[in-house]
Amino acid sequence: MGRLQAGLPGVTVSFAGVLANILYGLTIGSAYTLIAVGFSIIFGMVGVLNFAHGGLVMLGAYLGFSIMALTGNFWLSLALAPVGIAALGGIVERLLIRRLYGRDIELTLFLTFGLSMVFSNAVLLIWGGSSCSIQLPSYFKGFIDLFGVYYPKFRLFVLFFICLIVAVLWLFFARSRWGSVIRAGMFDIETVQAFGIDIYGVFTILFVVCSGLAAVAGVFVGAMRSLSPVMDLDFMTVALSVVVIGGMGSFKGALIGSLMLGFAEAFGAQVTPGLAKFSTWVVMVAVILIRPKGLFPER
Amino acid sequence: MAGRGKIAGLVVLVLLALLPLGSGYLFSDFYVALVLRIFIFGILILGFDLLAGYTGLMSFGHAMFFGTGAYVAALVWKYLTASVWAGIFLGLGLNTAFGYLLALLCVRTRTIYFVFLTFAFSQFFYVAADSCRAIGGTDGLSGIPAPTIAPGIALESRAAIYYFTLACLVLAYVAARRIVGSHFGRVLVAIRQNEERVRFLGYNPSVLIRRVFLISALFGSVAGTLMVSFQPFVSPTYYHWSMSGSFMIMALLGGMGTLVGPLAGTAIVIVLGDVLSTWFKDAWMLCLGVLYILCVLYSPGGIAQIARNKTVAGLVSRLSGRAPERLGRR
Numbered sequence: 205m206g207r208l209q210a211g212l213p214g215v216t217v218s219f220a221g222v223l224a225n226i227l228y229g230l231t232i233g234s235a236y237t238l239i240a241v242g243f244s245i246i247f248g249m250v251g252v253l254n255f256a257h258g259g260l261v262m263l264g265a266y267l268g269f270s271i272m273a274l275t276g277n278f279w280l281s282l283a284l285a286p287v288g289i290a291a292l293g294g295i296v297e298r299l300l301i302r303r304l305y306g307r308d309i310e311l312t313l314f315l316t317f318g319l320s321m322v323f324s325n326a327v328l329l330i331w332g333g334s335s336c337s338i339q340l341p342s343y344f345k346g347f348i349d350l351f352g353v354y355y356p357k358f359r360l361f362v363l364f365f366i367c368l369i370v371a372v373l374w375l376f377f378a379r380s381r382w383g384s385v386i387r388a389g390m391f392d393i394e395t396v397q398a399f400g401i402d403i404y405g406v407f408t409i410l411f412v413v414c415s416g417l418a419a420v421a422g423v424f425v426g427a428m429r430s431l432s433p434v435m436d437l438d439f440m441t442v443a444l445s446v447v448v449i450g451g452m453g454s455f456k457g458a459l460i461g462s463l464m465l466g467f468a469e470a471f472g473a474q475v476t477p478g479l480a481k482f483s484t485w486v487v488m489v490a491v492i493l494i495r496p497k498g499l500f501p502e503r
Numbered sequence: 504m505a506g507r508g509k510i511a512g513l514v515v516l517v518l519l520a521l522l523p524l525g526s527g528y529l530f531s532d533f534y535v536a537l538v539l540r541i542f543i544f545g546i547l548i549l550g551f552d553l554l555a556g557y558t559g560l561m562s563f564g565h566a567m568f569f570g571t572g573a574y575v576a577a578l579v580w581k582y583l584t585a586s587v588w589a590g591i592f593l594g595l596g597l598n599t600a601f602g603y604l605l606a607l608l609c610v611r612t613r614t615i616y617f618v619f620l621t622f623a624f625s626q627f628f629y630v631a632a633d634s635c636r637a638i639g640g641t642d643g644l645s646g647i648p649a650p651t652i653a654p655g656i657a658l659e660s661r662a663a664i665y666y667f668t669l670a671c672l673v674l675a676y677v678a679a680r681r682i683v684g685s686h687f688g689r690v691l692v693a694i695r696q697n698e699e700r701v702r703f704l705g706y707n708p709s710v711l712i713r714r715v716f717l718i719s720a721l722f723g724s725v726a727g728t729l730m731v732s733f734q735p736f737v738s739p740t741y742y743h744w745s746m747s748g749s750f751m752i753m754a755l756l757g758g759m760g761t762l763v764g765p766l767a768g769t770a771i772v773i774v775l776g777d778v779l780s781t782w783f784k785d786a787w788m789l790c791l792g793v794l795y796i797l798c799v800l801y802s803p804g805g806i807a808q809i810a811r812n813k814t815v816a817g818l819v820s821r822l823s824g825r826a827p828e829r830l831g832r833r
Binding site: 247253255300303304309310311313314315317318319320321322324325326328329437440441444445447448452478481482484485488489492493496497 | 561608612624627630634743745748755786787789794796
């Protein structure tokens with residue numbers, strides 16, 4: 205434990221310290237990626253500002269917590285919570301958001317804001333206001349020695365697991381037929397429709413997938429940190445900041461923006477422990493001043 | 504038509520001015536407090552509407568100005584002096600500084616990015632207020648003394664606060680009306696419709712947007728200060744995004760781009776919030792959220808949509824109606 209905390213006070217610039225920060229930054233940044241990619245893609249393609257996205261992450265985390273508490277099986281909660289939230293995302297798209305297609309974009313902002321209020325109040329009613337955490341199985345507890353850094357086993361697992369998901373997502377977007385449909389849809393929906401593609405079906409699937417990804421991130425963050433009914437706000441801030449940093453609707457932008465935030469948090473915690481939570485805004489302001497449209501604007 | 508509107512306005516004003524006289528006899532003090540809250544948020548919404556409704560830049564972070572106004576007032580009245588003017592003007596001063604800095608950053612973006620930036624920066628204030636021990640942290644500050652209008656005259660009784668706030672609201676309304684009717688106000692509407700053309704005409708839209716952003720921040724600051732005179736405590740919830748979001752909903756319900764509409768929307772949201780919290784107890788936010796959703800789905804133009812043809816403001820906003828942003832890209 206001693207060396208793990210090398211990243212906290214008493215700044216020590218050592219190889220192990222830097223490596224530890226890189227690892228922590230990568231892990232939390234990768235969890236942010238899952239949140240931000242979904243938010244960014246939904247905006248880029250569907251043109252919906254989903255302010256309930258943070259709420260979906262939170263619901264995923266709480267659902268994962270309950271499944272874990274009931275069954276004691278972490279894998280079950282990692283599998284079932286995203287499925288449940290994905291279904292919820294699909295239902296929300298079908299019943300509510302679909303009605304706003306082709307109307308003023310700000311209406312979706314209002315609607316999803318109302319939705320996020322419903323989500324956070326529902327969490328408060330169902331799970332209560334006290335903070336809790338997803339209990340990890342014993343084989344995920346403890347640390348692993350990585351080149352002199354004692355790193356939590358679970359975080360390493362999270363990092364690998366998310367890398368896998370991101371790789372699959374990237375292959376899907378860059379290589380698959382439906383990936384190219386989605387990329388084309390970001391530019392010109394009418395033309396895509398003219399090819400005989402059911403674009404509204406694609407929208408629904410997109411909501412399902414992105415909500416599922418949000419829930420995966422929720423379960424991981426819920427196991428690494430603690431759960432509270434106000435955590436949706438943190439996730440929304442992350443998603444928005446990543447999009448401002450990386451550029452809207454860009455997969456690459458979301459990935460790099462998330463990692464930047466993750467690193468800013470990890471290294472910020474070492475340099476200025478009390479002010480680490482403000483690192484997000486420092487990065488964001490810097491990016492806005494240099495490139496108002498984000499680092500990788502899609503359009 | 505304008506004459507009729509003026510008479511109606513005067514009648515409403517007189518009725519509102521008479522309201523506290525009936526408290527205790529006709530109805531309980533609770534209703535006076537309710538109307539007072541509508542006044543306070545009404546001041547902010549007027550400013551919000553100048554930015555969101557007239558200029559077309561939706562702010563999802565207006566709580567930051569409200570919160571800063573409130574915190575400054577609380578700190579000044581608690582530790583410096585009890586003068587209500589000191590609270591108001593120091594709040595205005597600090598909000599001018601913050602507003603100017605934020606305007607410099609936010610004006611670089613438009614539409615949705617503007618929403619993101621205002622949201623993200625208001626979140627900064629929330630985190631700052633929540634973690635700064637010196638200003639009370641999560642618990643906020645309480646035990647703030649009643650401010651004084653002049654030495655010896657405290658703004659203590661409900662009626663005094665009520666009339667002071669009403670006066671501020673009337674002033675704010677007149678100011679907003681003047682702005683909307685002025686040359687500046689017309690250019691703002693023009694920016695909403697077609698910024699490029701405004702630029703061709705020789706204006707610098709960024710400068711004008713910065714200006715209206717700042718004006719809008721000042722309205723929010725005064726509202727925040729008045730809130731503390733009404734409820735003598737502050738907490739980070741004043742910076743919370745549900746606050747900013749409720750401002751958007753107030754303006755939306757009333758119909759943006761008019762001055763009277765958002766005021767009516769404010770009244771609806773506050774009364775509704777009160778009714779729902781007595782009916783549904785802990786689940787009232789959920790019900791309010793559901794109501795917002797229904798409102799967006801079934802009456803996106805707000806109640807001003809119904810009265811649209813009947814007021815001058817409605818006519819102006821109809822003539823300058825915003826072209827809805829379509830799905831997909833141009």
